[in-house]
Amino acid sequence: MSISTIGNETRLATLRESLAREKLVRIVEVHSPLAAVIAEHAQGTGPDKREFHGFWSSSLTDSALRGLPDVELLDMELRLSWIDQIFSVSTLPLVMDGDTGGQTLHFEHMVKAMERRGVSAVVIEDKCGAKRNSLLPGDGLHTMAPVDEFCEKISRGKAAQSSTDFMIIARLEGLITGLPRQEILDRADAYVAAGADGLVLHSRGSDGAPVLDLARELRRRHPGTPLVAIPTAYPSVTEEELHAAGFSLIIYANQMLRAATRAMEEVSHRILDHGRALEAGEVCIETSKLLSMPDDKRPIVRAPRD
Ligand code: SPV
Ligand code: MG
Numbered sequence: 001m002s003i004s005t006i007g008n009e010t011r012l013a014t015l016r017e018s019l020a021r022e023k024l025v026r027i028v029e030v031h032s033p034l035a036a037v038i039a040e041h042a043q044g045t046g047p048d049k050r051e052f053h054g055f056w057s058s059s060l061t062d063s064a065l066r067g068l069p070d071v072e073l074l075d076m077e078l079r080l081s082w083i084d085q086i087f088s089v090s091t092l093p094l095v096m097d098g099d100t101g102g103q104t105l106h107f108e109h110m111v112k113a114m115e116r117r118g119v120s121a122v123v124i125e126d127k128c129g130a131k132r133n134s135l136l137p138g139d140g141l142h143t144m145a146p147v148d149e150f151c152e153k154i155s156r157g158k159a160a161q162s163s164t165d166f167m168i169i170a171r172l173e174g175l176i177t178g179l180p181r182q183e184i185l186d187r188a189d190a191y192v193a194a195g196a197d198g199l200v201l202h203s204r205g206s207d208g209a210p211v212l213d214l215a216r217e218l219r220r221r222h223p224g225t226p227l228v229a230i231p232t233a234y235p236s237v238t239e240e241e242l243h244a245a246g247f248s249l250i251i252y253a254n255q256m257l258r259a260a261t262r263a264m265e266e267v268s269h270r271i272l273d274h275g276r277a278l279e280a281g282e283v284c285i286e287t288s289k290l291l292s293m294p295d296d297k298r299p300i301v302r303a304p305r306d
Contacts (some may be wrong), residue, residue, distance in 0.1 A: 006091040008118030013165040015093035015120035018053045019226055024243045027054035027095055028252040031061040032082075035256045036090040037293065052252075054120070055094040057083055060133055061257040070133040072099045076110055080117050093120040095169070095251070100124060100131050100145065104153045108160035111168070121167035122157075123200055123228070126150045126187060127177075134176045135204045135233060142177050147187055151194035158195040169198035169228060176204055181214065188218055198226040198249065208234035212245040219246025 018025045030036040036055055044050035060070045062079055076098075083094060096114055101107040101124035114122055125134070128145040145153075150170070157168045170191035174184035188199055199218060203211045211234065215227055228249040229242050242250055263283055270280040 008087075008116070009163070011087070011091065011093055011118045012115065012120050012163060015054055015095065015167065016165050018093070019248060022053060024239055024247070025053045025249045026050075026239065026252065027056050027092075027249070028052045029058045029061055029254050029256050030055045030086060030090075030094075031058070031065050031257045033085050033089045034293075035260075036086045036092075039256065040090050040092050052092065054092045055086065055090070056251045056253055057086075057094055057096045057119075058253050058257075059097045059099050060135075061254050064257060064261075070131075072102070072131040076102075077113065080113060080119075083117060083119065087118060095119075095121045095123060097253075098122040098124045100127050101153050101157070104149070104156050107153050107157050111157045111160045111166070112162070115161055115163055115166050120165070121169055121197070123169045123171050124153065124157075125171040125173050125200075125202070126191070127173050134173060134202055137204075139178075142173065144173065144177055144179065147190050150187075151190050154191055154194040154196050167197035168195070169200055169226075170196040171200035171202055171228075173202055175210060175214070176202055184214065185217060185221065189221065192222050192225055196225070198228055200228040200230065200251075201247075202230055204233045206233055208237035208241070212237070212241065215242075215245040215247055 015025075028039045030039055039052050039055065042052060057079065059072070059074065062074055062082070063070045066074075068074070079096075083096070086094070096119045098107075098110065101110065101122070107124070111122065126145045127142050128149070129143040132141045134142070154168055154170060161168075172184055172188055174187060191199065199222065201211055201215055201218065205211075208231065211229065215229070218227055226248045227246050228251060229247045230251045230253045231237055231242065232253050239250055266283050267280045270283070271277055273279070
């Protein structure tokens with residue numbers, strides 16, 4: 001695939017630029033350079049020709065792609081080396097899922113390493129101990145981080161960064177773990193006071209109403225702080241509804257790998273069922289398209305948007 005023409009510092013800054021320019025920034029999970037090329041070139045068919053403004057590096061899909069559980073097992077340097085490969089064929093900014101951020105001392109180094117590699121932002125979740133994926137059904141799976149410890153992690157991370165553009169986004173897990181509403185709001189206040197550049201309000205409920213309701217209050221309290229949604233569990237809520245409630249960044253966190261996984265399952269069953277590849281071809285792109293993709297999908301040199 002072709003080599004990207006954008007430098008790390010330039011790319012890093014483009015997330016903040018998008019947040020300042022766009023009413024709503026949408027980013028999508030990419031687990032491979034190919035996924036990034038496809039996402040960067042995707043365009044909606046509507047009159048506004050929607051595009052993705054950036055990428056999400058997901059701990060869930062990075063782990064699943066390697067057949068591993070999402071339990072903070074992957075080495076951060078290794079994940080950054082995969083991001084290098086993504087960056088070599090793309091130009092959009094990337095937000096990294098930093099799990100809990102690990103130990104505070106480690107997090108400071110993580111921040112520096114991410115900045116060096118051109119990552120625009122890291123999201124860290126306010127949990128501690130053995131991290132499990134937030135969408136797992138069941139109670140008692142997660143332990144909330146003590147507020148003061150999490151705030152220290154944020155402020156030490158902010159002090160460690162060298163650019164002004166890198167963002168540390170605090171992820172509120174209170175709706176996942178069943179914290180009272182007031183405690184979630186108090187945590188948000190504390191994280192913003194500690195220097196968080198944004199807040200993710202996460203939920204695994206299929207009803208988006210509690211998320212929208214809490215978002216309105218967070219927007220009222222922190223009008224200058226970007227609010228981030230990950231609407232995996234409540235996918236019927238539209239971008240317009242999320243924006244109206246106060247969200248300015250939407251993360252489509254795992255759909256690219258889920259789609260690829262379903263296609264791979266389907267293809268493998270069809271080959272086995274029919275004893276040939278003809279029927280599998282219906283769910284595959286043509287070989288010729290795969291062959292020409294490096295030429296057809298060169299990194300885009302974008303004109304600045306109005
Ligand atoms: C991820 O994509 O790894 C996330 C989002 O952390 S979620 O899976 O919804 O927890
Ligand atoms: Mg994750």
